[in-house]
Amino acid sequence: MNVSMGDTFNLGWKLIAVLTGRADAALLHSYSGERRAAAKALVDFDHQWARVVGGSAGSGLQFDPATAGLPVVARAFINNLPFTCGLTIQYERSALTGETTHQALASGFEIGKRFHSAPVIRLADAKPMHLGHCIEADARFRLFLFAPAGDAGQAGGAIASLCDWLEHDAASPLRRHTATGEDVDAVIDTRAVFQQGFRALDFAAMPALLRPRVGRLGLCDYEKLFCADLTRGEDIFAMRGIDRERGCMVVVRPDQHVGHVLPLSARAALGDHFAGILRRRGAAR
Numbered sequence: 001m002n003v004s005m006g007d008t009f010n011l012g013w014k015l016i017a018v019l020t021g022r023a024d025a026a027l028l029h030s031y032s033g034e035r036r037a038a039a040k041a042l043v044d045f046d047h048q049w050a051r052v053v054g055g056s057a058g059s060g061l062q063f064d065p066a067t068a069g070l071p072v073v074a075r076a077f078i079n080n081l082p083f084t085c086g087l088t089i090q091y092e093r094s095a096l097t098g099e100t101t102h103q104a105l106a107s108g109f110e111i112g113k114r115f116h117s118a119p120v121i122r123l124a125d126a127k128p129m130h131l132g133h134c135i136e137a138d139a140r141f142r143l144f145l146f147a148p149a150g151d152a153g154q155a156g157g158a159i160a161s162l163c164d165w166l167e168h169d170a171a172s173p174l175r176r177h178t179a180t181g182e183d184v185d186a187v188i189d190t191r192a193v194f195q196q197g198f199r200a201l202d203f204a205a206m207p208a209l210l211r212p213r214v215g216r217l218g219l220c221d222y223e224k225l226f227c228a229d230l231t232r233g234e235d236i237f238a239m240r241g242i243d244r245e246r247g248c249m250v251v252v253r254p255d256q257h258v259g260h261v262l263p264l265s266a267r268a269a270l271g272d273h274f275a276g277i278l279r280r281r282g283a284a285r
Contacts, residue, residue: 013254098260108240
């Protein structure tokens, strides 16, 4: 069932992108290429699992030493939890999945694998939550900006400068792929995560792109700014191996797989990545 849901999620956003004119029909060809490998992994897993349950797995299986002393079936189940949770499927390099050149900037967000959530604090109301829970199945891309050390969203900082470029520069993927009259986050939803605690940050002083007026009534979106959960010791920067000094950008596809990891300064590379997937805004309907 888990793999079938992944099949549907993978194909669904691509159909939406093509049918709404955001992407060319060639995007649909990526479905079989990506999901065939997932289907093979399922068959291989079921073959191994059947042998474990049937008692004929032998002694060649590799287990985590932490499960020593448990029955073989229990050890095999625990050992394969990442697979059953959908965290081992990794899409190969393609127009949708970038090179791993900058993977070290966020080692815990492996390119091609499903976005592995972690606890954060929502800045607007100091609510503890999981970052992954703010991603809805609405066919939008997510662009997560992880702030470098000392960046509190202030003018001239890395996050503010990047947000200004994203919002106003003609080369920005937000400007290229969002049709006139659409909300700024209609295609690419930009959010930011800071290293400081929420008391050290000023929501009202954050870049306008992270406090956009959206929807028919033009209401402020308060759910695009987050910070590390320092009080519970669940620091997303430490948990997901994010470079504290440099920060990074993490592109998350609409099916919640990581599409790319880039430095905050890699504006051209970010634009090229989206240009390989989406049409220019003039082609959108």
